[in-house]
Amino acid sequence: MTATTLAPATVHRPQHSSMYWAIADTKTIAWRNLVTLRRLPQLLVFATVQPVIFVLMFRYVFGGAIHVNGSLPYVDYLMPGVFAQTVAFGAIQTGIGLADDLNKGLIERFRSLPMARSAVLSGRTLADLTRNVFVMCLMIFIGYLVGFRVQTGIIGLLAGMAVMLLFGFSLTWIFAIIGLSVTNAETAQAASFPILAPLVFASSAFVVVGTMPGWLQGFAKYQPVSVAIDATRSLMLGGIYSSPGKVVASLAYSVGIVAVFAPLAVRRYRRAA
Numbered sequence: 001m002t003a004t005t006l007a008p009a010t011v012h013r014p015q016h017s018s019m020y021w022a023i024a025d026t027k028t029i030a031w032r033n034l035v036t037l038r039r040l041p042q043l044l045v046f047a048t049v050q051p052v053i054f055v056l057m058f059r060y061v062f063g064g065a066i067h068v069n070g071s072l073p074y075v076d077y078l079m080p081g082v083f084a085q086t087v088a089f090g091a092i093q094t095g096i097g098l099a100d101d102l103n104k105g106l107i108e109r110f111r112s113l114p115m116a117r118s119a120v121l122s123g124r125t126l127a128d129l130t131r132n133v134f135v136m137c138l139m140i141f142i143g144y145l146v147g148f149r150v151q152t153g154i155i156g157l158l159a160g161m162a163v164m165l166l167f168g169f170s171l172t173w174i175f176a177i178i179g180l181s182v183t184n185a186e187t188a189q190a191a192s193f194p195i196l197a198p199l200v201f202a203s204s205a206f207v208v209v210g211t212m213p214g215w216l217q218g219f220a221k222y223q224p225v226s227v228a229i230d231a232t233r234s235l236m237l238g239g240i241y242s243s244p245g246k247v248v249a250s251l252a253y254s255v256g257i258v259a260v261f262a263p264l265a266v267r268r269y270r271r272a273a
Helices: 018-039 042-065 074-104 106-112 119-145 153-181 185-201 214-222 224-237 244-271
Strands: none
Touching (some): 018 119, 042 074, 042 119, 074 119, 074 153, 074 224, 119 153, 119 244, 185 224, 214 224, 224 244
16 A cells, blocks of 8 residues: 555655756665665675685685796786676675565565666665675785785776776676566575676686686686686786786676666566566
């Protein structure tokens, strides 16, 4: 009954442009999701535990057996890959959160309100981007503790972070579609992992692509996760890893993914509930 009384026709908002309300509604939904993280800090804690474990495991368990090109320490090669793994698996949380909202009926309530249709999705992805900023800063701190050093100064560090965060933001739109297409959060997680795992692990994240079987190298070198990692290495490490073309390619990948999947996610949202 509550949803009926909140029909858009009976609720009036001050006269502003649709763009104004789209931005305002996005900020409101983003804040709602960030407040959830504040009230349930274990969600953020668990999001950081896995990448920390990977850093420690690859740095001290596998690092001595893995060699990379040149005299670069393996930890410097490793950390951009961990950044990619962190934002990529963090993107799954977008789909899980949307599936949970859909299962609880919150999406139906949002649809009954006089708000921008895109705000629920853009607010969720904006909140997840904010979470990724925090997690990446934490991972850089952990990386420095275990020996990671940026070779290109603060500008290279910030530029590398920006490229990786944009890539993570683009992935959230893909998993938003998955979250809106399944029945619950558990199914969203189960459906997302088989898609993302090959992209993360069959990439340049942890080993040099040239050490892989020949039939796998073409895919591993040019798929979007590898390109984003190589772009981040180019910006943070420079030297033999400097590749402006990879930076441009990563930006193109990110913009292209958003351009294709954001409208599809909004369309799927309109059909949800």
